[in-house]
Amino acid sequence: MQIGNSSLLQEMQALTREISPQMGIEANPLRQVNNTAGTDFGDLLVNALGNVNQLQGTASNLATRLEMGDTTVTLSDTVIAREKASVAFEATVQVRNKLVEAYKEIMSMPV
Template structure:
């Protein structure tokens, strides 16, 4: 599975393509709010977190099997699984950081 096969990355690329860069911020927000045909945000977030958890679990299982001497598991498979889990986790942390930053910015706006 390549990084582009990651559901979180595919969703981010899809969302990036939906909004043209020449549109104003107000138009972008209105378009996103009125987009009822899209998936529920909380469902997308839950799915992305589930994928990260699954990658981390798979990585841990491969590492355990390699340590136990399972001949069907190679070191390269284990390292690749660990890196996939690491990249997915780092992407999740960056998304969380952006949400916290946006929340702080919204909360500091005068009413």
């Protein structure tokens, strides 16, 4: 039995539609950072890095407040913020690796 990409994607979307109303999860968790029509790649990169930096700052702030005994901060909020920051940072590292790889490939092309 072979599962194609499109059938797997359709299955995942069907499961998401079934789960979303029951669990209170938004149907489309992806969000667009900015309107990319006519936006410079450098600006998009700066915005993305700023977003990662903000997530890391928020996670650090929550961790500090939790350690200091702030009762308004829960452990689960702190762990979730840390994981969001970690995932965002890992994604940024992967994008950087791909950019460096593409640069090296372009530079090794004969002129």
